[in-house]
Amino acid sequence: MHALGRQILVEFYGCKERVLNDTEHLRQVLLEGTRKSGATIVSDTFHTFSPHGVSGVVVIAESHVTVHTWPEYGYAAVDIFTCGETIDPWAIMHHLEAELGANNISSTELKRGLFPQKKLHKVVVKDAVGV
């Protein structure tokens, strides 16, 4: 069977609270990890929550990377969803591992969209809408 997408779900426990609450730093960490994977960054949006926490999404031509942090728990939930054969989603995970300073990490890789035959898949961004 051919999988259209692969998805890595990562739980980062025991992270540095300071890093999990610094939106711009976290954004740079995610963007740098995404670049290291070879993915093409299309757009990103990061939000800071009160009293604490950050949510961030990096849309890539090959799908997406998301992060949600709970600094008060030292916890970050990261999803890395990719398609195509040219990028290494684990490079993002390893970059985050180094930057977040997690004590414990739990990760799972899933296959998304299983089909018996392979067809062409999307690679080029044509247009964008949104607010």
Add this chain to the structure above:
Amino acid sequence: MHALGRQILVEFYGCKERVLNDTEHLRQVLLEGTRKSGATIVSDTFHTFSPHGVSGVVVIAESHVTVHTWPEYGYAAVDIFTCGETIDPWAIMHHLEAELGANNISSTELKRGLFPQKKLHKVVVKDAVGV
């Protein structure tokens, strides 16, 4: 154990190709489903791919909703990641189910960030950065 987040992964097979390739329509479907769940929409970004396919992200105060479509396969991968007790993530799934016209659906619900004790969690958007 208390889960900080819950995540629903949905595979929509046998969808209407026209719907999966219509970026603005798909965006409205996702936004409407998200509203029905009771979630607070923070921002959204949708991209059209060549020769076909759409990627979309709706950032909500309670985490995110994403969609990636492969119209040539009639397939859409949807993730609904939520936190808090006030919204119904399955409402998004059911709205998409009606709108995408899928022949087959496979869904899984996961718990993210398990801790023995419950603390306050993020609810208010304070600031946003991104391109």
